[in-house]
Amino acid sequence: MRLQLLPSTFEGDGVSPRQHLTCFVIDDSVAVDAGSLAMAASKLQQNEIRDVVLTHAHLDHIAGLPLFIDDHFSTLTEPITVYATQPVIDTLERDIFNWSVYPRFSELSNANGPVLRYEPFGQAEEFTVKHLTFRPIDVNHKVPSTGFLISDTTTTIALSGDTAETDGFWNLVNAADSISAVMLECAFPDELDDLAVVSHHLTPQRMKRELEKFERNCPVYVVNLKPMFREAITKQLAGLNLSHLSVLQVGKVYEWA
Numbered sequence: 001m002r003l004q005l006l007p008s009t010f011e012g013d014g015v016s017p018r019q020h021l022t023c024f025v026i027d028d029s030v031a032v033d034a035g036s037l038a039m040a041a042s043k044l045q046q047n048e049i050r051d052v053v054l055t056h057a058h059l060d061h062i063a064g065l066p067l068f069i070d071d072h073f074s075t076l077t078e079p080i081t082v083y084a085t086q087p088v089i090d091t092l093e094r095d096i097f098n099w100s101v102y103p104r105f106s107e108l109s110n111a112n113g114p115v116l117r118y119e120p121f122g123q124a125e126e127f128t129v130k131h132l133t134f135r136p137i138d139v140n141h142k143v144p145s146t147g148f149l150i151s152d153t154t155t156t157i158a159l160s161g162d163t164a165e166t167d168g169f170w171n172l173v174n175a176a177d178s179i180s181a182v183m184l185e186c187a188f189p190d191e192l193d194d195l196a197v198v199s200h201h202l203t204p205q206r207m208k209r210e211l212e213k214f215e216r217n218c219p220v221y222v223v224n225l226k227p228m229f230r231e232a233i234t235k236q237l238a239g240l241n242l243s244h245l246s247v248l249q250v251g252k253v254y255e256w257a
């Protein structure tokens with residue numbers, strides 16, 4: 001299994017390490033969240049990705065979705081399928097694809113047929129996307145939000161999505177047959193603890209306590225560091241002295257066999 005956190009922005013000739021948006025691409029063919037999908041996906045990924053799985057409806061996770069559908073509108077030979085919980089689908093239809101912010105693509109077709117369809121999933125109900133199995137679990141965010149175990153035939157990884165303290169996610173991770181990596185959010189530095197509490201995110205100190213629930217022995221990659229606090233958070237994470245913990249590099253392709 002290959003996983004890439006798509007870049008949000010570019011600096012000079014290269015990828016900026018700062019993560020404004022969230023879009024993971026698995027095996028160049030399935031997107032988990034769509035923050036920078038339209039802006040940063042490679043040509044191959046643009047051509048291959050027709051399935052988008054969403055953790056939640058916050059803007060940094062969906063910003064690239066309307067643009068991606070727009071970009072490919074006339075050439076799609078199958079609809080873009082969005083997998084999400086019903087509350088997330090309702091938010092997209094009410095607040096984004098509402099003819100005011102952007103067209104209601106779920107009502108539109110090109111010469112080949114519909115361009116957007118929804119595939120709702122329920123919490124804890126396993127579903128399949130291409131060659132991947134998703135096990136969703138409700139996590140603790142300001143809005144309905146989901147973390148996932150994602151498996152192919154040989155590898156399982158876990159994505160927390162945006163979340164504050166959660167037991168369900170760790171129970172799912174700890175119960176997995178084997179696990180190769182965990183992607184865990186940490187949005188704010190310790191000194192913004194109040195903001196982390198009201199917005200339902202983690203800080204390094206809160207993450208440290210969360211990791212006491214983690215009973216597996218695999219790398220934990222930290223994601224969703226707010227760009228303006230990236231250096232402070234990175235320094236505080238290093239101060240935790242946890243050898244299996246590191247910040248996921250934006251744009252880098254990680255591979256597990």
Ligand SMILES: [Zn+2]
Nearest residue numbers: 056058141162
């Ligand atoms: Zn969020």
